[in-house]
Amino acid sequence: MAWHQRTHWRILVALGLGIIYGVVAALAGWGGFTGDWIAPFGTIFMRLLLLIAVPLVLASLVTGVASLADLQKLSRIGGKTIAIYLGTTLVALVIGLVLVNLVQPGASIPESLRTTLQETYQEDLEDRQEAIDQAMEAGPLQPLVDMVPENILGAATNNRGMLSVVFVAFLFGVALMQLPRERAQPLLDLFESLNAVIIAIVGLILKVAPIGVFALIAGTITTVAGDDPADVAQLLGALGLYSITVLVGLAIHAFLTYPLLLQFCTPVTPLRFLRGIAPAQLVAFSTSSSAATLPVTMERAEHDLGVSEEVASFALPLGATINMDGTAVYMSVAAVFIAQTLGIPLGLGAQATIVFTALLASIGTAAVPSAGIVMLVIVLEAVGVPPAGIALIFGVDRILDMCRTATNVTGDAAVATVVAASEGQLSPTAVNGLPAGAGS
Numbered sequence: 468m469a470w471h472q473r474t475h476w477r478i479l480v481a482l483g484l485g486i487i488y489g490v491v492a493a494l495a496g497w498g499g500f501t502g503d504w505i506a507p508f509g510t511i512f513m514r515l516l517l518l519i520a521v522p523l524v525l526a527s528l529v530t531g532v533a534s535l536a537d538l539q540k541l542s543r544i545g546g547k548t549i550a551i552y553l554g555t556t557l558v559a560l561v562i563g564l565v566l567v568n569l570v571q572p573g574a575s576i577p578e579s580l581r582t583t584l585q586e587t588y589q590e591d592l593e594d595r596q597e598a599i600d601q602a603m604e605a606g607p608l609q610p611l612v613d614m615v616p617e618n619i620l621g622a623a624t625n626n627r628g629m630l631s632v633v634f635v636a637f638l639f640g641v642a643l644m645q646l647p648r649e650r651a652q653p654l655l656d657l658f659e660s661l662n663a664v665i666i667a668i669v670g671l672i673l674k675v676a677p678i679g680v681f682a683l684i685a686g687t688i689t690t691v692a693g694d695d696p697a698d699v700a701q702l703l704g705a706l707g708l709y710s711i712t713v714l715v716g717l718a719i720h721a722f723l724t725y726p727l728l729l730q731f732c733t734p735v736t737p738l739r740f741l742r743g744i745a746p747a748q749l750v751a752f753s754t755s756s757s758a759a760t761l762p763v764t765m766e767r768a769e770h771d772l773g774v775s776e777e778v779a780s781f782a783l784p785l786g787a788t789i790n791m792d793g794t795a796v797y798m799s800v801a802a803v804f805i806a807q808t809l810g811i812p813l814g815l816g817a818q819a820t821i822v823f824t825a826l827l828a829s830i831g832t833a834a835v836p837s838a839g840i841v842m843l844v845i846v847l848e849a850v851g852v853p854p855a856g857i858a859l860i861f862g863v864d865r866i867l868d869m870c871r872t873a874t875n876v877t878g879d880a881a882v883a884t885v886v887a888a889s890e891g892q893l894s895p896t897a898v899n900g901l902p903a904g905a906g907s
């Protein structure tokens with residue numbers, strides 16, 4: 468199917484045009500027009516992707532778990548997947564910490580700007596206060612408690628509660644596995660057919676992706692800029708070093724850690740992998756949501772990288788929910804950066820605490836835009852940095868969110884490819900450079 472190959476070019480062109488339009492609109496003062504007439508198409512695109520997130524996670528995980536045939540296979544593939552997810556997240560945290568300690572971006576913020584920023588973002592902070600309060604009051608095991616919903620249907624109505632959907636899907640899958648075949652079959656058929664319908668919907672949504680991506684980027688730029696691009700320039704300039712530190716960390720992880728992992732553990736070359744996963748990265752970049760990107764990540768992994776359905780439908784929904792390497796890099800850099808700007812020294816012990824809490828916080832981060840900055844509060848609390856310090860980084864968070872989400876989904880796909888290779892479930896056509904199913 469030719470459009471598969473063309474997709475990422477079309478999205479890339481749309482992204483470029485959206486950026487150009489956004490900058491022109493900000494300069495020309497078209498913020499109101501863009502917000503009223505262009506940005507809504509971005510919201511619609513985002514909603515189209517989100518509306519299939521819960522059924523996709525449910526259907527693909529239930530069939531994924533149930534198809535693993537027995538509990539032994541589930542614990543083998545599951546254990547391996549989770550272990551690699553945790554391992555890559557730890558590497559991400561260490562990369563972030565090493566970089567932020569080397570670069571010391573917090574030292575460069577002038578006192579006057581710090582005060583202005585805190586005042587400017589106070590309102591934003593108040594808007595999120597409720598979520599932040601909840602995160603601060605929660606005990607250490609709260610994410611575990613939240614994972615088990617009181618009500619199955621309730622869990623399915625909230626994209627932020629994806630971890631509980633994952634839990635319910637697991638429960639269903641394991642139970643289906645234990646039933647006699649003829650008892651389980653009707654429900655399995657139902658979930659399989661639901662899965663197929665959703666994948667077909669993804670194909671339709673991808674056709675309009677360029678329009679959605681254009682509108683999302685244009686809307687984001689004009690919102691950040693207001694009608695005064697000079698503000699953006701000043702803010703980005705001041706927080707530039709911090710942003711660059713996060714971006715370099717993300718780039719090292721995405722373009723070094725994963726390729727090395729792939730090089731050593733799979734026959735897929737890093738370039739082949741990056742070419743295959745690029746459309747998902749672009750969608751992640753423009754939606755800032757791993758959950759919204761999940762359909763595209765799955766499509767790419769299965770149809771381009773040649774990951775078997777068995778592994779993809781298990782590892783990717785799980786990864787979109789718990790594996791947030793980009794968020795981990797960001798959390799470690801941001802926590803230390805805020806401490807540096809506020810003049811709070813963090814010793815080795817405090818940095819070890821950051822690794823531990825950020826690991827948990829990244830797992831608990833919902834796969835939706837800006838979830839990471841709310842969870843960052845937990846990390847700051849743990850090392851005694853005032854959580855209000857996040858006001859400092861609000862201004863640049865959106866762009867970093869876009870980039871960390873792209874890293875998050877790259878990590879999910881890389882790990883799924885490694886697990887598939889280790890299970891002998893990687894299609895050889897993909898390995899030889901052709902997309903799986905090409906020519907069909």
Ligand code: ASP
Nearest residue numbers: 756757794834835838839
């Ligand atoms: N937006 C990110 C994601 O969906 C989560 C975050 O805010 O870090 O992957």
